[in-house]
């Protein structure tokens with residue numbers, strides 16, 4: 001069969017969660033669903049971290065969870081509990097294994113490994129052309145990201161959150177497994193916003209990740225140089241081996257991704273603008289957005305109504321405007337925040353759950369002039 005009610009292009013975080021939610025709900029049991037991904041999803045290509053209160057839907061799959069976090073700036077450091085939140089880590093491979101198996105088992109879902117090369121929408125359906133064949137879908141959910149369109153759009157600055165991480169095993173017990181390093185800005189900033197993440201699994205094992213929020217990517221050797229320097233400083237005379245590596249780049253932009261949605265094509269995941277522009281955190285928001293999307297489908301509400309411009313979009317826009325022009329200011333902005341406000345409030349704000357009163361507390365903890373100048377420039 002080549003005609004489907006729903007076609008899901010891309011079985012990553014968003015596509016798999018959507019396919020599983022539809023497959024698992026008897027409301028959709030009469031719908032024929034096709035999932036297409038160019039990869040077989042067997043590679044451990046990423047690690048997802050997110051925070052939530054108490055237990056959650058991914059707990060059985062977690063690799064590790066922390067109740068304490070560490071933050072370091074140039075002149076300030078903090079070790080703190082984040083209760084009632086827990087910082088959680090999920091390995092891509094565990095997520096893929098679990099959800100691919102489930103999705104392939106639903107009788108109304110067909111799985112095809114192929115690359116989509118074109119989507120053509122007509123009044124009746126979307127023609128989905130892959131490398132090998134053609135399918136038709138009444139509704140397409142696509143996580144196929146068109147970065148060219150994002151780059152061309154000049155109204156919103158585009159930064160990247162780019163990073164390289166090494167999974168290390170050391171010969172001495174050098175890590176504190178009960179505390180995750182959320183951001184360590186003590187590394188040389190070199191005119192950018194640069195920090196380290198450290199996610200320790202035991203006293204001997206951790207993911208050490210060098211991260212930048214900046215416009216241009218670095219040469220691979222530059223990330224490696226900085227990770228080595230950090231390890232030398234932090235791990236002192238411990239020897240280590242690199243068990244695995246990961247690297248990636250997440251667009252940081254307030255670009256209106258929803259503008260490329262149409263009657264029959266709806267973008268999901270990063271392609272749908274579900275990455276938080278100012279931090280790149282996407283996973284937990286994707287989980288939330290899939291819930292909203294499926295609710296809309298069940299109520300037969302138009303999908304364009306899912307998008308709402310909100311205050312957090314504007315806060316993110318101001319921060320990105322600042323970092324685009326004065327990229328070196330990132331460390332002082334985050335340092336000022338963590339110095340003056342509790343991590344719980346900062347996490348709540350980054351999760352976009354704060355009230356206006358709480359927003360004001362966050363805003364008043366940031367250096368004022370860069371934000372006033374950014375606001376002025378946006379208005380005038």
Ligand SMILES: Cc1cc2nc3c(=O)[nH]c(=O)nc-3n(C[C@H](O)[C@H](O)[C@H](O)COP(=O)(O)OP(=O)(O)OC[C@H]3O[C@@H](n4cnc5c(N)ncnc54)[C@H](O)[C@@H]3O)c2cc1C
Pocket residue numbers: 009010011012013014015036037038039045046047048049050114115116117143144145246247248249250268269270271280281282283284286
């Ligand atoms: C290394 C890494 C670490 C990250 N860590 C975090 C984190 O800690 N926390 C967080 O919140 N976010 C994180 N992110 C960001 C974000 O959560 C992930 O990128 C997430 O996987 C995005 O989900 P997605 O479904 O939009 O895209 P993806 O998961 O990338 O899925 C897209 C899928 O579409 C397929 N595809 C693409 N084009 C085609 C095509 N033409 N035809 C067929 N298939 C296609 C791909 O093979 C892929 O399977 C990380 C990203 C990376 C790269």
